Amino acid sequence: MKRILLSLTIVASLLLALACQPSGSGGDKVRIGVFMSTTGDTANFGISSVNGIKMAADEVNLAGGINGKQVELLIQDDRSDASEAATIVTKFVTQDQVHAILGEVASSRSIAAAPIAQNAKIPMLTPSSTNPEVTKKGDYIFRSCFIDPVQGAAIAQFGAKSLNAKRAALMVDRKNDYSTGLEKVISEVFTRLGGQVVVTQSYQAGDQDFNAQITSIKGANPDVIFVPGYYGDVALFAKQARDKGITVPLVGGDGWDSPSLYQIGGAALDGCYFSNHYSPDDVDPIVQKFVTDFKTRYGTVPDALAATAYDAARIMFDAIKRANSLDGAAIRQALADTKEFPGVTGKVTFNENRDAVKPIVMVKIEAGGKFVVAERVQVEGAAMPTAATSASPAAAASPAAPATGASPAAKTSPAATKSPAMTTSPAAAKSPVKTATP
Amino acid sequence: MPRYLRNLIIALIVLAVLYGLDFVFQARMISPYFIRILMLSGIAITLAVSLNLINGFTGQFSIGHAGFMAVGAYSSAYFSVTYGANLAATLGGGKLAWAICLAAATIIGAAFAGLAGLVVGVPSLRLKGDYLAIVTLGFGQIIVVFLNNIEVVGGARGYSGIPIVQSFFWIFLIAVLTIVVVYNIVHSAFGRALIAIREDELAAEAMGVNTTRYKVMAFVISSAMAGAGGVLLAHFDGYLNPKSFEFIKSFEILIMVILGGLGSIVGSVLGAILLTVLPEALRGFAEYRMVIYSLLLIILMITRPQGLLGSTAAFRGWRGRRRKKSRTEAEEITAEDTRDSASVDKATLGERQSETSLREKDSKNK
Amino acid sequence: MSTFLQQLINGISLGAIYSLIALGYTMVYGVLKLINFAHGDVYMVGAFMGYYLANGLGARGAQAIGQSADGLIARGLLGSGAMEPSLITALVVMLLAMAICAALGVIIERFAYRPVRKYSRLTALITAIGVSLLLENGGQVVFGADPKFFPELFKKRNIDLFGGASINSADIIVLVIAIALMIGLQLVVFRTKTGRAMRAVSFNLQSAKLMGINTDRIIMFTFALGSALAAAAGVLVAIRIPRIDPLMGILVGLKAFVAAVLGGIGNIPGAVLGGLLIGITETMVVGYLSPTYKDAVAFAILILILLFRPSGLLGSVAQEKV
Incomplete structure (x- = not known):
């Protein structure tokens, strides 16, 4: 009985502590x-x-x-x-x-x-x-x-058009909702743009060793490797991939963004690209x-x-x-x-x-870890104006995408997209512009 | 008063109290934050008490409880998402209709979890102690890996869009049911058989207890109740993610049981409430919160090793080193020997050696 | 064929690391019958110690412990120019990290495990989980939650093998050091007086005590040794894969534990065998089947082996005495 009282006292005092937490003031x-x-x-x-x-x-x-x-x-x-x-x-x-x-x-x-x-x-x-x-x-x-479909479409399109890749490998973090979401869109849009996903390999966040996957990817001989994951894993993957002699560019999403990316990956990441919200090297x-x-x-x-x-x-x-x-x-x-x-x-x-x-920035990693804005892609709703030829890839890629995808109001007014560092015009938005890098 | 009448009256009173509280809470007379923590505690009670049946009363060391919880949660969520709305509409669409749907979901979740318990339990319950632990842990992890790969339920992105049927009444009804079921099992012939297995499996078998059958039965019941806990969780937030069912979650439930005291139902209830409230109560400490939480856990284990309400009896089955003060040192050693020899034999450092060979080697080294 | 060979090499170097961590689990289990869940986190601390030894604490960190902002503490062995990147540096860093972690292991044993040793094994297990949580959460506060880049302790290069496969020099060094440590451990356990006492304690604690063995000291030594091995594994992993974060020990620790059980927990060659098996299996599953089921397959193999050989591959089958 004593023990029950003791434990009840503990619980009661905890509840009291809970009740006494500072709540909203004046x-x-x-x-x-x-x-x-x-x-x-x-x-x-x-x-x-x-x-x-x-x-x-x-x-x-x-x-x-x-x-x-x-x-x-x-x-x-x-x-x-x-x-x-x-x-x-x-x-x-x-x-x-x-x-x-x-x-x-x-x-x-x-x-x-x-x-x-x-x-x-x-x-x-x-x-x-x-x-x-x-x-x-x-x-x-x-x-x-x-949102993911827009970003995924931007990444896939960048690979297919700007990098002219035909064969892509995908490296996905299977345990991560962000990564699997992007994977779907990337592989769908990339295939629609005439490319082919030759191999899909996966890993789990925190994995240290990618040699098995890299060996398989190398065997498939891709032109580009999409790695929609978080920077820690990506950097390790890049390092090990370069160690194993893979030289094609890696392309990823905003999960790459971190000062630690280049710290860990170093020169292995030179010449790789990722989509991002901004670049700290923007002028x-x-x-x-x-x-x-x-x-x-x-x-x-x-x-x-x-x-x-x-x-x-x-x-x-x-x-x-x-x-x-x-x-x-x-x-x-x-x-x-x-x-x-x-x-x-x-x-x-x-x-x-x-x-x-708002626009998606494609960042190029250059020697010394400089993140240079390579392209800007203006996005409206769930549709990619740059891919207006095919009916709204993002919406089609992900049935879950917002309903507006059906009516891609491709509003690409220059005002909406203009920021000092870029020279985007409605026409330019269709084929992304390489901007003068700072 | 006849027994059944008394039980019926108690049941009705419990129902009335739960319903009354539900009503009070719905009227928002108490902060929804507290109610939410209370409801989370209710779910934790279901999980902890059900784990206590297998770990505390049967003396089998399972640390894969979160896996069964996941099976219950996902199967019921799939049912609710696919058929829930239709079924509720056919039944009239009111509050009662949803209650029936939730009941159906609970039964389905518990059934699937129980089935999973059977599949896991039959082969693995032949193992004992730490080996059983690691196998249950393994099964728990395998379930999570599969959930990550099943696209129908969202995979790694998580399963959203589950109808939210948060109900204080329902959560605590299940919790009370779990407690009643475990209490009745423990105080029945079945329960005595389980406790006999815990105390000494060989002796129990010699007395004619079909140990395998009883162990599997206890395991299946425990898993089914964990599944029911999973059902509650699925319909609580309306969102499931395989991440929530990793082995860390199993550890959490295990800690509740041991902190409360193995083989004590009241202890499990207290442990569940304590461990649900503690991280919230420590919120003021910001980033040091979880550091303090783990420190408290260690200190509690050092100062109250048998848990808050644990009886020492439950520990003897664990071949633990705890002994009564009245025994002399010599008695201890013999008692310890008979109990410990099996486990010591099983795992010696390096190759297994008899005492003589150990001595021989020593003399050689000289 | 070259792909297969490559995967095999990948698997062995991964497995060697699992083995090294599994040894610590196995030793502690052998002596105390305790699944030391904090072991994986000691491995993490080992990697961070290596990081701080090589890179230093930084100006702020050094000032916080009362050192000058440009001394050895602030800038580390590499940063202050005290040592050049070479194999010797790697060894020095590893040995120092091992010493620090051995001390950590002793502290953990003394203040967390010894007080609960006289109680049940479950109490000890929960204490171990508590220590593990403490190291993880404490690590996030002290080291910071963001992953850190482990410095290059020596120059790595690729060595081509026959059949198109290649092996990294880091892999070879990791493998050599791991094997050396395992042989060293075997010698300590079977050729020294302390090792004999360890075996006696693991055989029967009470009898060992009656034979005049200072069991407390032996248990402490076991923890020191196991933790030092974990630290070595931490530094070796970081050399091979230069990213460290405070939660890196959870999954690796769990897998190393699985490896220890697979080989027969309490059995030193078993831990090595289990580690290699898990490493190779994982790599092969990733390479030839679906990587997503990697963890599931590792556990499935464990379950199958345990069901047919309940005490692991090399563990001895014990008859239960009445």
Whole structure:
């Protein structure tokens, strides 16, 4: 009996600790809930994103806040676990009474959390979840990056057209939703553009040894290898592939982006390409200011996740400012009305699916680890304007893609795509332009 | 009062209390955050109590519980996604119709998990101790690998679009049912056979207990209940990801059982609540949260090795080194010897040697 | 044929690393009957120690522990120019990392495992899981969650073999060091007094105690030895595959454990055999079947072997005494 009492006391005190947690304070602050994975297997992504968001918040607070109100960030870790992400968002919308939510990097966790934000009618903006499913959870869910089908189509098209590849090998992280999602689109679009996927090999995140796969890929003799995975694995793969004498370029997605990519992969990555949200070597003054500020503050070059998170936070602040209210519905409307917000990762407009419309940057890795902007591809909705000849490859590639894919409103106004570093025109957008590299 | 009448009244009271609480919670009189944690605790209770049946009462060391949970979760989710909406519509589409759908899903999930338990249990329960552990762990991982590759249920991208039927009533009904089932098993002839197996498998067999049959039965029941827990989880967030069912999850459930005390149902319930609430209660510590969590776990194990409510009896079956103070040192050693010899023999460092050969070698070395 | 040969070479060099980690599992199990789940994480710590020894803690890290910002601590063996990239450097880094991890192993044993040793094995197992979680989460806080690039300790190059296959010099060195360590371990266990005491303790702890063996000291030594081997594996893996992160020990640790059980846990040649088998099987499955089922196949083989030979390939079959 004593023991039961003892344990009940422990549980009761824990519950008390739970109840006494600081919850939402006074009404003179704008409370933004941020849920990210700062521990667990994707901790590095979460930490990057949190850094970007913190910087954006401090900037706006230094400048006097939003309409005179200071921004208060409530940052919570979800241990890289979907269910825990849902728990945190429940806490945000009830205990903490946040006015808006920023989060997650991984689509799986955004999908788990989105219905809760939707039910509570609190706008949620995800900086980097690329699965189309996320924003389908409701009209309060927004995304400030491109979606997988669009990115996949861009990668495949780049391989088929710009690199003139006919035979492709695919290297997929089978355990990773991001990678398998891209794989499908890449192989479909690449095949439609006249190429052939000669071999598909897979690995699992954290694998150290790719020699078996490389031996098989080498046997198939491809012109290009698509590696839609995360940078740690990609860099290792590149190194081992070069060790085994494979010389064809590797092409991947935004998962490659990290200063560590070149640190690990080194010269093995020279001449490879990946699609990205931005490049820290871009000469655009907005980008350069962000990169300099970030470096002063954290001592490292910001990766794309930091940049998209920074943008997402600023888009959210901007919407709250325009809404001039902390009401969920008003902020939602203001977010939906966002037009050409000048972000680090391009000018952001939300389409009717609440997905950001902005250019995809194809980055070329050059000797010494310089990320050079090789091409820019403007994307509208789920359709690739550059592939207007074939009816919206992305939508066809992924049945799950938003319905707008059916009517590709190929709006390629130069204004929408123009940023100082590029010379895109509607015509140019059709066949991507090599830009003068900085 | 006749026994069945008394039981019926208790059952009705429990139902009424659960329904009443459900009603209170639906009215949002308490923060949904607490209710969510409470419901997660309810799911954890189902899992921990069911694992206790096999680990605590039968004395078999299984660490693949998350695999069975995954089978239950995915099979029921597939049912709900494919037939759920239709079935609910045919039944009138109301709250009751969804309750019936959820009941059907629970039965399907539990049945599939039980079947998986049978497939895994029949071959592997011949093994003992750590070997059984590693085989169950292996099966758990294999299930996850397959889930990652089944496209119908989303593969690695996860399975979304499962109808969300979060219900405090249903979660705790299953939890209470699990507790009642395990309690009744333990206090029946079946349960005594299980405990006999835990205490001494050879002796139990000598007394005429069909040990294999009982072990497999306990394993199947335990898996089916884990499957029911999986069903609850699937319909809780409406999203499943194979990542959630890796061996770490099995460890989590195992920790709940051992922290609460092996062979104690109340202990498992407390362990489940404790380990669900603890990470939330530590939220204020930011990035040090999980460091503190693991430190607390180690300290708890050092200070209360038998768990919060564990009886020492459950531990003897584990050929553990725990002994009663009243015994003398010499008695201990003999008692220890009879119990430990098998496991020691099994795994010596290097080749197995008898004591004489050890001595011979020594003299040679001199 | 050349593909097959290549895959075989790949498999053996992967397997050697699994073997090295499996040895630590097997030794601790042999002596304590404890599945030391934290072993994989000690391997991770070993790799990080190698990283910091070679690259230094950086100016901030050195200042934090009261050292000058440009000394050996801050810039490491390579960064400060104290040593050039060569085989000797690799050995020095590895031996130092082994020493640090041996100390870590002793600390873990002393403060986490010894207090629960007198209790049941399950208590010890949960404690081991706790230590494992502590090292992983602590690692993410202390080392940082982002993967780190392990410096090149010596120049690598490809050596062509007959039949079109090739082998990397790093692979050869890893293999040679791994084999040397295994032989060394075998000598320690079978040719020294301490080794004899270890065997006695693993045979029967209580009797060994009565024979006048200081069992606490022997167990501590076992942990030190096992942890040192894990650290060696950590540095060797990092030489071959230069990416390290705080969670790198989980999967590798699990597979090494599977290898130990496969070979017959508690059995040193068994651990080596199990490690090689897992390494080769994994590589062949990836190369010739579907890579996605790699883990499933490794576990399926384990299950099959355990079902037909319950004590592993080289483990002795024990009769249960009444």
